[in-house]
Ligand SMILES: Cc1cc2nc3c(=O)[nH]c(=O)nc-3n(C[C@H](O)[C@H](O)[C@H](O)COP(=O)(O)OP(=O)(O)OC[C@H]3O[C@@H](n4cnc5c(N)ncnc54)[C@H](O)[C@@H]3O)c2cc1C
């Protein structure tokens with residue numbers, strides 16, 4: 233049986249108090265929301281901490297609100313709430329769908345949007361018990377010197393497996409971040425795509441005493457359509473092994489004005505492909521095929537998560553083609 237190591241739990245009710253705790257304890261502390269990612273990782277010894285700072289008591293992190301042409305989603309919004317919220321369903325249906333496909337009903341009732349966006353990266357060589365990892369001599373993310381996915385490589389290429397990140401990037405979302413500097417609260421915001429870095433050991437561009445407080449998503453205009461597909465072995469419980477989000481902006485005559493293809497579970501950050509090379513083309517079955525081919529040509533899944541990497545590459549092309557085909561009549 234894997235035991236949870238001992239650590240102190242803090243439950244601040246103000247943002248400043250939470251950030252001050254994170255600043256005081258540095259890398260010994262972590263924010264925690266539903267704990268559905270952090271707790272298993274603590275049990276596996278993949279993550280170590282002495283202080284967990286629970287964010288559930290901070291009012292500012294809760295709620296879904298329409299504000300100035302944007303939908304503001306608090307970081308503590310539960311995944312079930314996200315999937316079932318009428319405003320999310322009306323304005324951001326692909327996000328509601330992506331949230332509804334995460335894990336299982338029980339996990340979705342604990343897990344949150346903030347935790348989903350800040351999910352640790354996953355790899356077949358790291359999501360294992362400490363004993364298993366030691367037997368292999370560790371790796372760059374676990375007290376070793378070599379990556380087993382890319383032997384001789386300089387960085388960790390463990391994959392981001394968040395279901396909400398790619399679809400929110402396709403919607404043009406921005407993350408709001410609060411931090412603690414010189415005993416004062418500081419705030420900033422960045423495009424969600426810029427939250428992620430290419431090092432799987434530290435893939436979030438967040439300082440130790442920074443947390444995500446909310447996500448703001450501009451309401452898409454009537455000619456903008458976003459869709460999402462994830463491929464996983466089972467329909468429930470499983471993390472995606474490849475996932476794709478597609479944004480299509482359609483002209484009055486049915487041609488493509490602009491678009492984005494976001495491919496995830498390749499490495500530590502989603503791949504964002506601008507579709508300007510296809511602008512002007514009719515949105516039809518031929519475009520769906522061209523997009524599938526583009527994804528196949530531009531993306532090379534690695535053997536970092538289960539399943540054969542070549543199969544995942546073929547599967548990616550199929551998922552992109554199917555997604556575009558589903559969106560033809562929107
Ligand atoms: C069996 C199983 C299946 C799963 N399947 C899926 C799946 O299909 N798709 C998927 O996307 N996920 C899946 N998950 C992962 C997880 O359940 C979800 O991603 C969930 O949304 C995580 O949210 P949480 O609130 O529980 O995060 P937590 O575990 O509380 O936190 C996750 C990480 O984010 C950090 N963090 C949390 N909140 C913040 C914040 N506000 N600012 C900065 N850092 C923060 C924590 O320190 C931690 O490192 C699965 C998990 C399990 C156990």
Ligand code: SF4
Nearest residue numbers: 355371379388389390
């Ligand atoms: S990608 Fe390499 S370094 Fe990163 S967790 Fe996997 S084996 Fe370890």
